[in-house]
Amino acid sequence: MLEIKNLHVDLEEEEKTILKGVDLTVDAGKVHAIMGPNGSGKSTLSYVLSGRDGYEVIQGSATLEGEDILDMEPEKRAAAGLFLAFQYPVEIPGVGNMTFMRTALNAQRKARGEEEMSASDFLKLVREKAATLKMSNDMLKRPVNVGFSGGEKKRNEILQMAVLEPKMCILDETDSGLDVDAMKLVSEGVNALRDAGRSFLVITHYQRLLDHIKPDVVHIMADGKIIKSGGPELAIDVEKNGYSDLLEEVA
């Protein structure tokens, strides 16, 4: 599904290298987790993959189902099936949540040469998905993320994911700012989307999210590289002993 090879990335504004040779392959239907200390480059990886401005790819490649995505506009990547659940979802006053999601969905369908979804089919789809995430009609009607609590914003990210049905979902610290109940709700939303054709890359600081969203593979990232990969037990190990042992081991 997603194949990242020897990816080196600089910040455009300052001469600083953030990613220093990331190699990562996520197969279809698999859930991979990336953990790592602050500043290791986890969020940068998610931004670079989704096409945020301000980063310069120096070397390496990233493909989605064999297609190079790094030269694509962000909207093309989305239409190709990539989705990033933001760590800090953006508030957009004056744009209704429903209007936003419908515009996004139909733009993606159009880009893929599919027919646009009618207003009534769309309403049905959103209502159904929103119900499982316990999102009220009011939250659907309100402007995008405006007046939403931290937990509501994250639920709204998962709702967008459920509506857009991407193939490759990247979750950037989706657990940050969530209480236990909200984390459970969000995780259930994610788990409901797991299937053989959809892959996940879950970026997190803490093992606790991985209690709810069970990963197939866990990677540890440090200083712009993946330094260790393993099974779910690796996350438990990190939770117990911190990153320092691992970092020493590699050094």
Place this chain on the structure above:
Amino acid sequence: MALPQAKQDATEARLSAVNTPDGAVWIAQAREAALARVRAMGLPTARDEYWKFTRPDTLVQAGAPEAALFEEDEAPIFDSVDRLKVVFVDGVFDADASDDLSQEGLTIERLADVAQADIHWAKDLYGALEENGQTPVQRPLAALNTALAEDGVVIHVTGKVSKPLNLIYHHKSTSSDAILHHVIKLDAGAELTVLENGPAAARFNKVMEVDVADGAAFHHVRTQGRDHERRAATHVFARVAEESVFKTFTLTANGVLTRNECVVEILGDNAVAHIAGACVGDGDFHQDDTVFVTHNAVNCESRQVFKKVLRNGARGVFQGKILVKPDAQKTDGYQISQSLLLDDDSEFDAKPELEIYADDVACSHGSTSGAIDEDALYYLRSRGVPKTIATDMLTLSFLAEAVQEIEDEALRYEINTRLEGWLERRRG
């Protein structure tokens, strides 16, 4: 104090080109008094502080500069709204195109007719609110209007009028120089919504005086017409009494020069006054909102919300003031003016002012100028929304706070449709 010679000459040159219209004694006196005000103040020049950001010369000169006619390519605005239409073509009343003006709770007359009546209630209002609005800042173009206007509507609202009144201004002559003066009086507890739309003329000078009595509500929504070369200087003077509501919203799209002044005096306790505007300008476009709200009473709320989207060298101006008099305790005043500059060639000038003499008030003001929010743009695009559409969505989002000031949902929808049309026409 004597006026500078150049100003005096320019004023006389303008006045020599016109005659004050005929009328009954009371209006003849009002016009004479207004003319005297014009002579005393002199018409504005570029050196006047109040015209620092907007050149008044084409609004002052004797004849209207030519303005090419514009072929409308949209369905007329407010068409979906059940309303009472009053039509003016280049400032001349069009009886055939206007509806029968008799309606419950409302008397509508033409100023041209009222001016012939020996006795009329309009005597107490015509030019009175305008004159009152000349201090502390002079507005000579409004006095000129009072002196010269031959027509307009004179409205007395006695009850709650459910159907909005729509003043429609067509522009059919490339050199028309239209002057209209409206007087609107709302009795205690009365309600009226006035809609205005259309470019009106090559050059348009309009005054609207609105007297809102205790517990009355006046809503005003207007669009100023997309004719690229039209010019307009408009004034709204409002007097707002106890527990009453005054709300006005203006959408300006295109037009080479627009100066909209709104002068509101709050005289009764617990009253509300909202003045809002959205403007979208592209290229040769200059739009100026000049607002003055005076709080004279206790526990009143005023809002000034102005948003301007500017591109290709368009220029936006905001001069807004909240004056809180010593007795106007518990005043809640809010003022925001913001511009979204879509390129480096466009310009926004703002002069926000607060002058407060009461000690127990909450007043805030802010003014910003910026480009499209890159984070929001990235967020929308990461969901698959193409850049052009995402930019449009964020532009509408920027304007939303001003449009939101319109209470009526159907009218809000009409305005949003216009804005979407403007954006769509500009998509590359």
